[in-house]
Amino acid sequence: AFVRDYQAKYPRAVAKLEKDRDVLLTFFDFPAEHWRHIRSSNAIESTFATVRHRSSRTKNCVSRASFLGLSYKLIQQAER
Structure with missing residues (x-):
């Protein structure tokens, strides 16, 4: 949905976010109980x-x- 909504207006930003998606969302790979302790x-x-x-x-x-x-x-x- 994000790509669909913003691709036309911000193509470079969307391409960068798509490329680095895994790194950007690594935080959510940890259990929710640990989130407040992650620096x-x-x-x-x-x-x-x-x-x-x-x-x-x-x-x-x-x-x-x-x-x-x-x-x-x-x-x-x-x-x-």
Whole structure:
């Protein structure tokens, strides 16, 4: 259905997705119980996972300004 709907408008993108379909969907080969534990190699996703993990466990971020400061420092550190 995806190929049928988007082939005419985005032929190169559809060709790339068709070519790499198996690699893109490898995640779903694992049992659903394991999905939340599988780590991503996506740099952007990994950075935000660090921020999400740390900020949800921090009790000192009572104001928006302190949360933004903490988030900025966490992103800066994760970037390294």
